Amino acid sequence: MTFNQNPEQLVRDQIDKMLQASGWLVQSKKQFNLAAGVGVAREYQTNVGPADYMLFVNKKPVGVIEAKREEEGIHLTVHEDQTEGYAKAKLRLIDNEPLHFAYESTGEVTRFTDYHDPKPRSRPVFTFHRPETFKNWLQEGKSLRTKFLELPALPLTGLRDCQVEAITNLEKSFKQFKPKALVQMATGSGKTFTAITSIYRLLKFTKAKRILFLVDTKNLGEQAEQEFRRYVPQDDNRLFPELYGVTRLTSSFIPGDSQVYISTIQRLYSILKGIEMDERDEEENPAEKSFTKKEPLPVVYNQKVPMEFFDFVVIDECHRSIYNLWKQVLDYFDAFQVGLTATPDNRTFGYFNQNLVCDYGYQKAVQDGVLVPYNVFEIETKITKEGAKIAMGEYVGKREKLTRKQFWQTADEDLTYTQKQLDRDVVNPPHNSPKKEKSPES
Numbered sequence: 379m380t381f382n383q384n385p386e387q388l389v390r391d392q393i394d395k396m397l398q399a400s401g402w403l404v405q406s407k408k409q410f411n412l413a414a415g416v417g418v419a420r421e422y423q424t425n426v427g428p429a430d431y432m433l434f435v436n437k438k439p440v441g442v443i444e445a446k447r448e449e450e451g452i453h454l455t456v457h458e459d460q461t462e463g464y465a466k467a468k469l470r471l472i473d474n475e476p477l478h479f480a481y482e483s484t485g486e487v488t489r490f491t492d493y494h495d496p497k498p499r500s501r502p503v504f505t506f507h508r509p510e511t512f513k514n515w516l517q518e519g520k521s522l523r524t525k526f527l528e529l530p531a532l533p534l535t536g537l538r539d540c541q542v543e544a545i546t547n548l549e550k551s552f553k554q555f556k557p558k559a560l561v562q563m564a565t566g567s568g569k570t571f572t573a574i575t576s577i578y579r580l581l582k583f584t585k586a587k588r589i590l591f592l593v594d595t596k597n598l599g600e601q602a603e604q605e606f607r608r609y610v611p612q613d614d615n616r617l618f619p620e621l622y623g624v625t626r627l628t629s630s631f632i633p634g635d636s637q638v639y640i641s642t643i644q645r646l647y648s649i650l651k652g653i654e655m656d657e658r659d660e661e662e663n664p665a666e667k668s669f670t671k672k673e674p675l676p677v678v679y680n681q682k683v684p685m686e687f688f689d690f691v692v693i694d695e696c697h698r699s700i701y702n703l704w705k706q707v708l709d710y711f712d713a714f715q716v717g718l719t720a721t722p723d724n725r726t727f728g729y730f731n732q733n734l735v736c737d738y739g740y741q742k743a744v745q746d747g748v749l750v751p752y753n754v755f756e757i758e759t760k761i762t763k764e765g766a767k768i769a770m771g772e773y774v775g776k777r778e779k780l781t782r783k784q785f786w787q788t789a790d791e792d793l794t795y796t797q798k799q800l801d802r803d804v805v806n807p808p809h810n811s812p813k814k815e816k817s818p819e820s
Contacts, residue, residue: 385447392485393431393445399679401508402433412437417509419443424467432469433479435509439469440516441479443506451487458482458491458500465493479512490712494521501557504685504710511686518585522689525584526552532579533612538748541572544736548576548716551735558715560696560730564743565720570602573692573718574609574618581622581637586689590713591640594699596660599626599640602694606638630654632683639688643704650677650710664699677706688713695719697726705729 383391394404403415412418412434422432422439431443444461446454458480465477480491482500489500490507494515515521529549534542544561551559563569573591580586591606593599603626609618618624623636630649632639641649644664648655679685688711693700696717700708708715717730720740727734743749 386445389445389447389483389485390430393443393483396483396485396488396505396679397431399681400506400684401510401681402506415509416513423470424464425470426463426467429464429467433509433512435512435516439472439474439477440512441465441477441481443481443483446482446484448484448486451484454482454484454487454489455500458489461491478516479507481506492521492523495523495555496527497555499555501712503712505679507686507712508684511684522584522586523555526555529553529579529583535612537575537612538568538746540736540738540743540746540748541568541575544572544738545576545579547735549579551733552714556731556733558717558730559733559735560717560719560722560726561736562719562722562734563736563738564740564749567738567743567748569718569720570605570694571609573694573716574606575612576716577638577690577692578609578611578618578622580690584689586637588636588688589638589690589692590646590688590711591638592646592691592693592700593640593642594644594663594695596642596657598694599642599660602626602640606640628657632687643699643707647677647704647707649683650680650707651675652680663695664704677710685710685712687711690714690716692716693718696730697722700729701725 397404397419402417402419405411405414405418405420407421409420416436418434418437419431420434422429424432429442430445432439433441433443442461442464444457444464446457450457461480461482465480468474476493478493480493480500481503482489483506488503488505490503491498491500492515526549529552532542532545532549537545540563544563548559548561561569561572563572577589577591580589591602593602603624606618606624610616611618611621614621622638623633624638625633625636625640627639627641627645627649630652632649642660644660645655691708691711691713693708693715697719700717715730717726719726722734740749744751
């Protein structure tokens with residue numbers, strides 16, 4: 379039984395489950411049938427000793443997994459030389475070339491190296507890549523990181539200086555293989571346009587398969603979709619959707635034939651968890667919700683959306699909703715991450731590894747004439763100071779807390795509210811708008 383197993387066997391059991399979930403057929407020592415499936419994983423003898431797991435795709439060896447005890451998770455990188463030794467070794471009964479892919483894993487922590495990369499280095503991954511993914515990568519020949527080095531110079535026509543700086547430095551970051559990059563651009567300086575220009579170049583020149591544009595409210599997703607649909611590249615007179623598929627996710631279904639996907643982080647979380655969600659739950663920034671889940675449910679592997687589904691994740695308003703419960707959505711994907719924000723804080727800088735590729739704040743934008751300065755005026759009204767009263771018989775609009783359903787009813791008595799209740803329990807349109815109204819709304 380499980381409690382009698384030694385630590386090594388417990389790790390093997392967990393790795394077996396992860397491999398099976400990722401589409402691999404795990405064979406025991408007594409089994410030997412490399413044609414049993416597209417991807418086969420099994421222990422295999424090499425000229426430097428037995429490898430814990432050798433990965434075969436269509437009967438050809440492509441990768442290796444070195445299993446380690448759970449306590450080794452904090453320094454898995456120490457064992458990369460051992461894994462590389464197995465990757466370069468000769469396999470028993472097989473005339474093989476050096477293997478392309480390598481993992482070190484404790485079943486809880488896993489690191490991956492692609493020897494196709496110009497400067498191979500390991501990175502943490504949620505689980506193991508699917509056999510079909512390795513098959514496609516091997517057919518393509520060049521890895522995504524290799525294609526970064528072939529990005530052509532950015533045409534400057536139609537771009538502001540700040541946008542040129544952001545895209546150029548972002549692509550420089552990609553060429554240095556940095557997994558995360560932060561773009562700070564003042565609101566109104568063309569942040570989304572900049573992101574779409576970068577996305578277009580990644581799709582065209584690196585042949586990226588899919589890119590996720592992540593937002594935290596439905597409204598932001600709709601705005602982003604409209605910007606993608608009216609975007610015309612600098613080197614083509616066709617609209618973006620005529621060149622690449624754009625899909626905004628509004629249900630649990632994710633089509634596989636688009637190149638750009640727009641989604642709220644809430645919906646992506648629900649998709650990974652395999653649960654349905656109402657669009658109304660996407661109307662509010664989750665970081666501002668007044669409630670928190672008692673037990674945040676962890677993201678688990680989803681075969682419909684494997685961790686390698688996206689090559690890039692672009693996160694709009696990244697200072698708001700990618701932390702705590704929601705961070706695990708980003709940790710799930712084996713993808714480069716690009717953060718967009720006008721107002722980063724220390725937490726934002728920390729998450730993106732201090733890799734600020736563009737620093738174009740409000741003051742710079744004003745100096746360049748991109749934005750106009752503003753003045754702040756504080757206006758105090760009688761209602762702000764003293765509150766007000768809703769007379770009996772007046773119609774008032776109310777909203778249910780859970781369903782957000784709005785309904786109207788008449789007040790059956792005079793309702794007096796204080797200044798502290800204003801904009802919290804009671805909304806008074808004349809207070810929030812220059813438009814004149816006669817009666818307040820509760």
